[in-house]
Amino acid sequence: MILDADTIANGTCLRADVCVVGGGAAGISLALSLSGQGLSIILLESGRMDEDAATQALYAGEVADERLHSPADKYRQRRLGGSTAIWGGRSMPFDPIDFETRRQVPHSGWPISYEDLLPFYPQANALSEAGRFAYEADEALGGVAPPMIRGFQSDVVRTGGLERFSCPTNFGRRYERRLRVAPDIQVLLGANCTAIRLQADGRSVREVAVATLAGRRFRVAARATVLAMGGLETARLLLASRDVAPQGIGNEHDVVGRYYQCHIAGNVGTLVFNGRPQDVRHGYEVTPEGIYARRRLSITAAEQRRHGLANCVARLHFSRITDPRHRNGVLSGLFLSRKFISYEYGKRLNDGTDLSAGLYARHLWNVMTDPVDTAAFLAHWATRRTLAQRKFPSVILRNRTNRFSLEMHGEQIPRADSRVTLTDKQDALGMPQLRVDWRYSPEDIESLRGTLDLIAQELERTGTGRLEYDRDTLEEDLMRFGAYGGHHIGTARMGTDPRTSVVDRDCRVHSVHDLFVAGSAAFPTSSQANPTLTLIALSLRLGRHLAQRLAPATAHVPAPAAAVNGAMS
Incomplete structure (x- = not known):
C-alpha cells in the first residue's frame, strides 16, 4: 500500500522486518525483490509522486567550486522513483576488469567479482525495461x-x-501499482528520515526517526534497515546520526563521504x-x-x-553545438532553444561561448538555410521522442x-580528498546541509x-x-562542465577493511550488524558505465541476502531469475 506520512500519528513506532529508506531505483528494486518472501517491508520516501519545491529544497547545500560540480539540489529528484524521473535511460553493466584491483587505479578492487553480480543483471535489465x-x-x-x-x-x-x-522508465510511475497492491509493502510518502538511532553499544539500529514537512514525527523499528538514498544523501544521514557514534555511523576511520566520484x-x-x-x-x-x-x-x-x-x-x-561553423540547422536550433531544455541537458549547450548578437544571428541563419533537415528532425522528434512511450534516446543527425x-x-580514479561533509547550516527539518568538494x-x-x-x-x-x-x-x-551529471558514487564504499571502506561485501555497515547501504554510494570505483543498471543489480543481490538472512524457516527464497515477476507486465 501507499500512504501519506502525514496520516501517521505523532509518536507512533511502526515495526517491520525491513525498513528501506529511499524510493528511487535502488529502493524500489529492493522492496519488490523482497515482496513475497514472508517479510514485512516499509519503504520511506521523502517526496511524493510529483516534484514539490519545498521537498526538493531539502537537497540544498554548498559546493566548493561550482565550476566543477553543479549545485547540490541539481540532477537529483526527491520523489517516488527518485532521479529515474529525469534520467536518460542509458543502461549497461560494469566490465569484469572494474571489479579487479588494478595498479593503474589506486583504491580499486571490489570485495565481490563480476561473476557475483552477473546473476542479478538480467533482473536489473527487466526492471529498467532495457x-x-x-x-x-x-x-x-x-x-x-x-x-x-x-x-x-x-x-x-x-x-x-x-x-x-530504457524507455526511460520512471520507477515511481512504472511500479506504483505494484507497490500499492503488495500486501507486504507499506510505502510512506513525505517521510523524511532525519536520524538513525543506534542501541547504546552502537552495534545495532534501535529505530529510525522520521519527520514530515507538516510537522509529524514518528519512528520505524526494523530487523534490518537499508539506506537507498543516493550517493550524497546516504553519506549525509550517516554523518548526521551522531547521538551514539560522535563521528557519524560507520565513520570510525573517517571514510564516510570520502572517495566521491562521478565521471x-x-x-x-x-x-x-x-x-x-x-x-x-x-x-x-x-x-x-x-x-x-x-x-x-x-x-x-x-x-x-x-x-x-x-x-x-x-x-x-x-561537432560542438555552440560553434555555428557546423552550419547545421538542427544543432543551431538546439542552441537557440537551450533555455527551454532541462538543466541536466541545457547546461551542455552553454559552454562559456561569447553570447553576442552576432553569434545568435549566425545560428539563426543556419536554421533558415537548412529547412529540410530541420523540419525532418522536428517531425522525427515529435513522433519518436515527445509522443512515444519508448523514446528515441537523444539527438542523432545524418552525417x-x-x-x-x-x-x-x-572512469574517475578514487581519491580520499574528493568528499562530502556536513555544514553548520540546517534544512527545514533541522538536518545539517551538505558541502560537496568534488576533485579530479x-x-x-x-x-x-x-x-x-x-x-x-x-x-x-x-x-x-x-x-x-x-x-x-x-x-x-x-572539464568544461566539471563532474558529469548525477553519477554520485563511492561515499560509503564497499570493502574488506573498515579502515578504508564503510560496508562489507553484503553492503552491511562494518560496525552495525543490521544496517545496510543500497546504491552507488557503495561502489568502490565508477567504471566507464552509467551507474543505474549496476546499482539495481547490487540492490537485488542485497535483497537476496536479506531474504535469506531474515526469512522464516519455512520460506523458500528463489534464486535470481531472468526477470522479477511482473517487471515487464
Whole structure:
C-alpha cells in the first residue's frame, strides 16, 4: 500500500522486518525483490509522486567550486522513483576488469567479482525495461551485425560493445501499482528520515526517526534497515546520526563521504573517417525486441592493463553545438532553444561561448538555410521522442561528411580528498546541509589521453580514419562542465577493511550488524558505465541476502531469475 506520512500519528513506532529508506531505483528494486518472501517491508520516501519545491529544497547545500560540480539540489529528484524521473535511460553493466584491483587505479578492487553480480543483471535489465541482458552487438542485434566501422579490425580497440536504453522508465510511475497492491509493502510518502538511532553499544539500529514537512514525527523499528538514498544523501544521514557514534555511523576511520566520484566526460577532437558515410554506424540501432542500442569505442581489458589506463568509452558525436561553423540547422536550433531544455541537458549547450548578437544571428541563419533537415528532425522528434512511450534516446543527425568528435565517458580514479561533509547550516527539518568538494586528478586526464592515442593509432594503422585533438586543451575540453551529471558514487564504499571502506561485501555497515547501504554510494570505483543498471543489480543481490538472512524457516527464497515477476507486465 501507499500512504501519506502525514496520516501517521505523532509518536507512533511502526515495526517491520525491513525498513528501506529511499524510493528511487535502488529502493524500489529492493522492496519488490523482497515482496513475497514472508517479510514485512516499509519503504520511506521523502517526496511524493510529483516534484514539490519545498521537498526538493531539502537537497540544498554548498559546493566548493561550482565550476566543477553543479549545485547540490541539481540532477537529483526527491520523489517516488527518485532521479529515474529525469534520467536518460542509458543502461549497461560494469566490465569484469572494474571489479579487479588494478595498479593503474589506486583504491580499486571490489570485495565481490563480476561473476557475483552477473546473476542479478538480467533482473536489473527487466526492471529498467532495457530488454535482454545482451551487450555485444552480434548477440543483441540478431545474427551477424554489420560492423560499426567497415574495414576496422583491432585487437586494441573494441567496437562491438553496446549500451542499451530504457524507455526511460520512471520507477515511481512504472511500479506504483505494484507497490500499492503488495500486501507486504507499506510505502510512506513525505517521510523524511532525519536520524538513525543506534542501541547504546552502537552495534545495532534501535529505530529510525522520521519527520514530515507538516510537522509529524514518528519512528520505524526494523530487523534490518537499508539506506537507498543516493550517493550524497546516504553519506549525509550517516554523518548526521551522531547521538551514539560522535563521528557519524560507520565513520570510525573517517571514510564516510570520502572517495566521491562521478565521471570524466566531454567532447574531444575531430575524427574523420575514410570511405563512405554509410560505412560508419554512429546512430541508434533497434534490437529484435525493440530496444534502442548504440555502439561505442573502448580499449580492451588487456590493453588497459598494459598501458595503465582506467576504463573509458568513446561515442561518435557531432561537432560542438555552440560553434555555428557546423552550419547545421538542427544543432543551431538546439542552441537557440537551450533555455527551454532541462538543466541536466541545457547546461551542455552553454559552454562559456561569447553570447553576442552576432553569434545568435549566425545560428539563426543556419536554421533558415537548412529547412529540410530541420523540419525532418522536428517531425522525427515529435513522433519518436515527445509522443512515444519508448523514446528515441537523444539527438542523432545524418552525417554527410564522416566528420565527428568523440564524446568521452571515463572512469574517475578514487581519491580520499574528493568528499562530502556536513555544514553548520540546517534544512527545514533541522538536518545539517551538505558541502560537496568534488576533485579530479591529473591521472584522470592522462588516462583519457592514453585512450585517445590508442584509438588514433589504430585508426591510422587500419587506414580507416584519422583522429586529431589538441593535447594542450584536452583538460579544458574534458572539464568544461566539471563532474558529469548525477553519477554520485563511492561515499560509503564497499570493502574488506573498515579502515578504508564503510560496508562489507553484503553492503552491511562494518560496525552495525543490521544496517545496510543500497546504491552507488557503495561502489568502490565508477567504471566507464552509467551507474543505474549496476546499482539495481547490487540492490537485488542485497535483497537476496536479506531474504535469506531474515526469512522464516519455512520460506523458500528463489534464486535470481531472468526477470522479477511482473517487471515487464
